[in-house]
Amino acid sequence: MISCPLPFNSYPSVQLAHGGGGKLSQQLVQDIFLPFLGNEYLSQLHDGAIVPFGNERIAFTTDSYVINPIFFPGGDIGALAVNGTVNDLAMCGATPRFLSAGFIIEEGFPMEDLQRIAASMQEAAALARVVVVTGDTKVVDRGKADKIFITTAGIGEIADGVSISPMLASPGDVIILSGRIAQHGIAIMSVREGLRFETDIVSDCAALNGLTSELLAFGESIHVLRDPTRGGIASALNEIAAAAQVGIWIEEEAIPVADEVRGACEILGFDPLYVANEGKLIAFVAPDDAAAILEVMQQHPLGKDAVAIGQVVADHAGTVIMKSRVGGKRVVDMLSGEQLPRIC
Amino acid sequence: MISCPLPFNSYPSVQLAHGGGGKLSQQLVQDIFLPFLGNEYLSQLHDGAIVPFGNERIAFTTDSYVINPIFFPGGDIGALAVNGTVNDLAMCGATPRFLSAGFIIEEGFPMEDLQRIAASMQEAAALARVVVVTGDTKVVDRGKADKIFITTAGIGEIADGVSISPMLASPGDVIILSGRIAQHGIAIMSVREGLRFETDIVSDCAALNGLTSELLAFGESIHVLRDPTRGGIASALNEIAAAAQVGIWIEEEAIPVADEVRGACEILGFDPLYVANEGKLIAFVAPDDAAAILEVMQQHPLGKDAVAIGQVVADHAGTVIMKSRVGGKRVVDMLSGEQLPRIC
Numbered sequence: 001m002i003s004c005p006l007p008f009n010s011y012p013s014v015q016l017a018h019g020g021g022g023k024l025s026q027q028l029v030q031d032i033f034l035p036f037l038g039n040e041y042l043s044q045l046h047d048g049a050i051v052p053f054g055n056e057r058i059a060f061t062t063d064s065y066v067i068n069p070i071f072f073p074g075g076d077i078g079a080l081a082v083n084g085t086v087n088d089l090a091m092c093g094a095t096p097r098f099l100s101a102g103f104i105i106e107e108g109f110p111m112e113d114l115q116r117i118a119a120s121m122q123e124a125a126a127l128a129r130v131v132v133v134t135g136d137t138k139v140v141d142r143g144k145a146d147k148i149f150i151t152t153a154g155i156g157e158i159a160d161g162v163s164i165s166p167m168l169a170s171p172g173d174v175i176i177l178s179g180r181i182a183q184h185g186i187a188i189m190s191v192r193e194g195l196r197f198e199t200d201i202v203s204d205c206a207a208l209n210g211l212t213s214e215l216l217a218f219g220e221s222i223h224v225l226r227d228p229t230r231g232g233i234a235s236a237l238n239e240i241a242a243a244a245q246v247g248i249w250i251e252e253e254a255i256p257v258a259d260e261v262r263g264a265c266e267i268l269g270f271d272p273l274y275v276a277n278e279g280k281l282i283a284f285v286a287p288d289d290a291a292a293i294l295e296v297m298q299q300h301p302l303g304k305d306a307v308a309i310g311q312v313v314a315d316h317a318g319t320v321i322m323k324s325r326v327g328g329k330r331v332v333d334m335l336s337g338e339q340l341p342r343i344c
Numbered sequence: 345m346i347s348c349p350l351p352f353n354s355y356p357s358v359q360l361a362h363g364g365g366g367k368l369s370q371q372l373v374q375d376i377f378l379p380f381l382g383n384e385y386l387s388q389l390h391d392g393a394i395v396p397f398g399n400e401r402i403a404f405t406t407d408s409y410v411i412n413p414i415f416f417p418g419g420d421i422g423a424l425a426v427n428g429t430v431n432d433l434a435m436c437g438a439t440p441r442f443l444s445a446g447f448i449i450e451e452g453f454p455m456e457d458l459q460r461i462a463a464s465m466q467e468a469a470a471l472a473r474v475v476v477v478t479g480d481t482k483v484v485d486r487g488k489a490d491k492i493f494i495t496t497a498g499i500g501e502i503a504d505g506v507s508i509s510p511m512l513a514s515p516g517d518v519i520i521l522s523g524r525i526a527q528h529g530i531a532i533m534s535v536r537e538g539l540r541f542e543t544d545i546v547s548d549c550a551a552l553n554g555l556t557s558e559l560l561a562f563g564e565s566i567h568v569l570r571d572p573t574r575g576g577i578a579s580a581l582n583e584i585a586a587a588a589q590v591g592i593w594i595e596e597e598a599i600p601v602a603d604e605v606r607g608a609c610e611i612l613g614f615d616p617l618y619v620a621n622e623g624k625l626i627a628f629v630a631p632d633d634a635a636a637i638l639e640v641m642q643q644h645p646l647g648k649d650a651v652a653i654g655q656v657v658a659d660h661a662g663t664v665i666m667k668s669r670v671g672g673k674r675v676v677d678m679l680s681g682e683q684l685p686r687i688c
Contacts, residue, residue, distance in 0.1 A: 014453040019483030028481060032455065036462040037469070041442075041477035049477035051442050053501065056398040062444035062497055063480045066489075098385075098395050100406035102495040104448070109358040111376065118380040125381070133385035133393035136407045136495075137372060139363030140686060145410075146488040151446040151480075153406055153497030157397065342484060 015338070021230030021276075022335030026239075045243070046166060047088040047226065050158060059094035061085060062153035068342040070117070070147055073187045074202030077150055078117035080278060080344060082124035082132075083207045084229070085154040090209040091225040091281065093164035093216060094156030096128060101135040102151040107142045117148065128207035130154065162216055168223040169244035173312040174290035176283045178211065178297060179204070179305040180256040181233055185275035185340050186264045201260055206279030211302045215283060218293055224284035227277065230343055231335055234273040236282055237320045238334045248320040250310030250332070273322075274335050276343045284312060359682070365575030365620075366679030370583075389587070390510060391432040391570065394502060403438035405429060406497035412686040414457070414491055417531045418546030421494055422461035424622060424688060426468035426476075427551045428573070429498040434553040435569040435625065437508035437560060438500030440472060445479040446495040451486045461492065472551035474498065506560055512567040513588035517656040518634035520627045522555065522641060523548070523649040524600040525577055529619035529684050530608045545604055550623030555646045559627060562637055568628035571621065574687055575679055578617040580626055581664045582678045592664040594654030594676070617666075618679050620687045628656060 017024040034043060041049040048061030063084050070077040082099065089096040101121065105114070125132055187203040208227060215222050224244075228236035233255070241248045257265075257272045265272045279302060285293050290308060297303030310322075320332040361368040378387060385393040392405030407428050414421040426443065433440040445465065449458070469476055531547040552571060559566050568588075572580035577599070585592045601609075601616045609616045623646060629637050634652060641647030654666075664676040 012455055014449045014451060014455060014458065014483055016451050016483050016485060019449065019481055025481065032458050033462055033479065033481075036459070036466040037445075037476050037479075039475050039477065041475065042479065046478075049442070049444075051477055053402070053441070053499070054398065054400040056400060058397070058402075058499070060442055060444060060499060061478050062446045062495070064446035064448050064482045064495060066448055066482045066484050097397070098393070098404055100393075100404060100497045101381075102406045102408035102446075102497075104408050104410055104493055104495075105358050105363070107358060107360050111356055111358060114358065114376050115380070118377055122380040131383050131385065132381050133383065133395055134390075134405050135377065135381075135386065137363055137369065137377075138408045138410045138493075138686075138688075139358055139360050140410050140490060141360060143487070144490040145493070146484060149448055149482075149489070149493065151406070151408060151448075151495035151497075153444045153446070153495075155397070155402070155404060155499060342482075344482075 016341045017338035020335060020338040021235050047091040050092055057158040059089045059092035059156040059158055061088040062151060063088060064149060064151040065344060066149050066342050067344050068146065069191060072191055072203055075205035076117060076120050077148060078120035079124040080205055081150040081152045082121050082128065083205055083278065084344065085152040086128045086130055086207045086209055087227045089154050089156035090212040091227055093162040093225065094158045096130045096154055096156040096209050099125065099130050099132045099152050099154045101132050103137045104145055104149040105137065105139050106145040106147050107139055109147055124207065128209055161219060164222060164225050166224050166240045166243035169240050169246050169284045169312050170223060171246060171312050171314040172287050173223055173284040174287050174308050175250065175310045176285060176294055176297065176306055177255065177309045178281045178303045180258045181277055181280060182257060182261050182265060182272035182275035184278040185343050186261050188343055189268055189340060190264065199260060199264060201264060204277055204279035206302055208279065208281050208302060211300045214296050214300060215293065218289050221286040221289035222283060226282045228280060228282055229278060230276045232274040232276060233282060234332050235334055241320050242318050245317045247313040247316035248310060249313050251323045252325045254307055254309045256305050256307060270339060273332060274339055276340065360685045361682035364679060364682040365579050391435040394436055401502040403433045403436035403500040403502055405432040406495060407432060408493060408495040409688055410493050410686050411688050412490065413535060416535055416547055419549035420461060420464050421492060422464035423468040424549050425494040425496045426465050426472065427549055427622065428688065429496040430472045430474055430551045430553055431571045433498050433500035434556040435571055437506040437569065438502045440474045440498055440500040440553050443469065443474050443476045443496050443498045445476050447481045448489055448493040449481065449483050450489040450491050451483055453491055468551065472553055505563060508566060508569050510568050510584045510587035513584050513590050513628045513656050514567060515590060515656050515658040516631050517567055517628040518631050518652050519594065519654045520629060520638055520641065520650055521599065521653045522625045522647045524602045525621055525624060526601060526605050526609060526616035526619035528622040529687050530605050532687055533612060533684060534608065543604060543608060545608060548621055548623035550646055552623065552625050552646060555644045558640050558644060559637060562633050565630040565633035566627060570626045572624060572626055573622060574620045576618040576620060577626060578676050579678055585664050586662050589661045591657040591660035592654060593657050595667045596669045598651055598653045600649050600651060614683060617676060618683055620684065
């Protein structure tokens with residue numbers, strides 16, 4: 001697996017970067033959670049677990065949402081909490097079915113905002129064709145939480161024959177990205193206090209299960225699906241390279257970034273490869289079907305800008321290498337520190 | 345359903361009591377969540393949802409834990425998060441199988457405490473025979489959360505023929521309580537800053553699925569199962585009376601309260617009927633099997649103090665009436681305000 005930048009003892013307490021989706025997040029899981037809670041499911045570190053249930057296979061996943069601000073261009077914490085969990089299920093090759101929602105609310109939170117969030121969750125759930133079937137609400141005293149945190153969990157159905165896993169990335173696989181990157185992260189940063197700048201950039205927050213259901217029609221040709229959220233596509237690709245112990249080769253020129261987003265990244269000093277997405281996916285697919293898969297994706301509204309950005313190679317196992325725009329090549333590593341706290 | 349003490353407009357913002365499990369919690373759900381998110385599952389307001397899945401029925405539930413302090417006599421937030429969700433599944437008549445865990449951690453939280461919590465979760469999961477299969481960690485900046493919040497969700501299997509629901513309470517049902525009440529709430533209050541007093545009271549935090557699995561052997565004679573957590577047995581009984589539109593009659597003298605707990609309640613000014621439990625259950629059972637069920641419960645370590653505390657009646661539908669120790673009778677209402685914030 002990924003090497004740890006510093007031994008556990010170097011961090012006597014939890015840092016913001018431990019929640020950033022990069023190296024430190026992995027280290028936290030490896031050093032603290034897996035030694036105690038590790039098991040055949042959890043240890044796969046997939047977007048969700050695939051568990052047997054009677055005669056069915058169920059995908060089961062959870063995510064906590066602590067995004068700041070809670071309302072942002074293109075979405076809000078409610079829509080994000082629904083879509084994020086729907087997407088994690090979709091990336092397991094599952095059809096998302098049922099969601100739970102746990103609310104932790106700060107005393108004094110406006111009832112009107114809570115209504116707005118509930119309405120937004122309902123809209124997102126209806127669009128994604130899932131149902132929020134169970135929930136819980138806790139209220140903490142003023143100053144003991146920041147407005148509202150939502151934790152969704154979800155269960156989905158996995159059809160017979162579907163087998164999607166980061167471990168299935170194989171040399172020769174074509175890597176397809178469903179669209180322009182870094183929109184979510186930059187949309188959030190653009191409205192954060194102290195960082196406001198003029199932009200029309202909106203979050204790409206969306207449910208991807210419609211798109212994945214079309215991909216699943218290609219059966220065993222779909223090897224890996226991953227939504228590159230916190231940590232961006234760089235972290236997602238590194239996790240897959242590590243899980244499957246394969247090399248990944250991508251071409252910078254092929255990776256679509258909207259001009260506005262690229263400009264904002266330059267102003268803020270961010271590399272778009274590391275910036276969060278909430279409505280994009282990466283698919284690792286068998287080369288023979290790659291062209292057909294790309295075509296299907298491009299016909300879907302959420303995949304119209306889909307492109308092949310690289311391939312899986314037998315060399316440099318565990319490492320992502322990018323051919324840069326100017327022709328050189330460089331290692332694209334996991335993020336070490338924290339780039340954008342509370343981005344989801 | 346329960347009448348709302350004040351119209352929605354009276355509360356422009358969320359109050360602590362909205363998370364207390366009493367009237368205001370119900371009102372929040374009725375006024376804010378159900379109008380948007382309501383559906384055949386969520387609207388049942390059971391401890392969990394029972395959803396169809398292929399040929400199986402799945403119980404699915406979630407709870408967020410914000411307890412303060414995070415380590416307390418008899419448990420910690422980790423064990424509580426596992427046992428609480430296990431119990432919610434058990435109260436649906438399910439065999440708990442898989443859990444998810446979402447962690448929201450305040451920057452600076454000691455790594456050692458996180459390890460201790462992970463170890464405690466693992467111990468609780470092993471005892472309850474469930475597996476934590478998926479998780480997520482978010483870190484928020486210092487001062488934006490209080491140490492650590494954990495949201496667990498769980499899925500469980502419901503055997504053919506099992507049908508447990510608060511709506512199934514029927515006149516004639518005997519109401520059995522599995523043991524002494526109010527231990528969890530008082531254990532927490534005893535160690536809270538400013539309220540420390542000399543006591544050996546420990547939380548009853550425990551997984552009840554071993555006990556419920558023995559009850560389920562009685563098939564259709566088990567009508568309702570409920571773990572009386574926040575809001576205590578008073579709130580649990582009121583919810584059942586409202587859901588089934590039946591009257592509930594209980595006898596104060598029959599309700600077991602340890603002397604120490606009773607003493608602490610008197611000092612603190614709490615009514616034990618409203619104080620949280622985390623390892624007790626209430627069962628509504630068919631009268632013909634009540635004696636046999638009671639005997640089975642008493643042979644289980646978590647049910648050794650089980651007693652019948654009352655019965656379901658056809659009169660005063662929706663209302664809980666208690667024959668008091670001195671012989672009078674009084675309505676036991678839902679809690680209006682907040683008695684013990686952040687008790688779970």
